[in-house]
Amino acid sequence: MIQHSVEEVGFRFSDIKILLISHAHFDHDAGAARIKQLTGAKYMVMDSDVTVVESGGKKDFFYAHTPGMIYPAAKVDRVLHEGDTVSLGDSVLTAHLTPGHTKGCTTWTMKVHENGQSYDVVIVGSPNVNEGYNLVNNAAYPQISSDYEKTFAVLRALHCDVFLGAHGSYYDMESKHARMGAGANPFIDPKGYQEYVKDREHAFRVELARQHAAAP
Numbered sequence: 696m697i698q699h700s701v702e703e704v705g706f707r708f709s710d711i712k713i714l715l716i717s718h719a720h721f722d723h724d725a726g727a728a729r730i731k732q733l734t735g736a737k738y739m740v741m742d743s744d745v746t747v748v749e750s751g752g753k754k755d756f757f758y759a760h761t762p763g764m765i766y767p768a769a770k771v772d773r774v775l776h777e778g779d780t781v782s783l784g785d786s787v788l789t790a791h792l793t794p795g796h797t798k799g800c801t802t803w804t805m806k807v808h809e810n811g812q813s814y815d816v817v818i819v820g821s822p823n824v825n826e827g828y829n830l831v832n833n834a835a836y837p838q839i840s841s842d843y844e845k846t847f848a849v850l851r852a853l854h855c856d857v858f859l860g861a862h863g864s865y866y867d868m869e870s871k872h873a874r875m876g877a878g879a880n881p882f883i884d885p886k887g888y889q890e891y892v893k894d895r896e897h898a899f900r901v902e903l904a905r906q907h908a909a910a911p
Contacts, residue, residue: 697726698733713783714738717820717861718800719747719755725766739773739781741792744799756798756835757828775801793850795843796821798836802846804853817853817888819860822846822895824902831906840903847896858888865891 698708711734716724719740727748731738738748746754751768758764775781777792786805793802800820807814822843824830830840858866859882866888871881 728769741799
């Protein structure tokens with residue numbers, strides 16, 4: 696499906712040089728081993744997600760024993776750290792560690808230029824608290840709550856013109872795509888980004904309070 700989508704918009708799949716992910720969950724990295732095999736791309740992953748990626752999900756703090764969440768392991772070629780950049784041609788992406796959803800969840804930023812204007816792009820990894828996540832007294836991930844706090848601090852501090860994310864639903868992709876060409880570019884949406892971050896932080900705090908109240 697990924698190969699078809701790449702080729703459908705006019706690119707050659709074999710030209711892929713670098714493979715990046717947002718975080719080490721199967722719906723974001725399960726095809727990595729196959730893509731590396733087909734393209735020879737260099738796989739670059741945030742440090743705290745490397746063990747999960749290279750174990751095919753078997754070392755995930757939550758989904759390690761969940762059927763359907765395990766996938767072919769893939770070797771990481773470059774271990775990334777907070778603030779590292781990845782460049783190809785004139786494109787430069789900066790990796791921001793936004794942990795919690797996974798230990799190495801990564802939000803990417805870059806600058807793009809169009810019609811003499813410069814725009815800050817933010818590609819959100821994920822600030823979501825998945826169903827079943829234990830935010831209190833989590834033996835498998837003791838710092839999960841404080842990591843989410845760090846994530847929201849990072850996301851609030853980022854300047855965003857173009858709001859993108861690891862899932863289209865984060866930034867209302869389909870609706871915005873349908874409006875392309877009918878006026879201003881709908882993907883230039885700083886207000887939508889701010890509202891999204893505020894909403895996700897509120898959801899986190901509500902869930903954290905609920906779990907604290909239920910804890911013995």
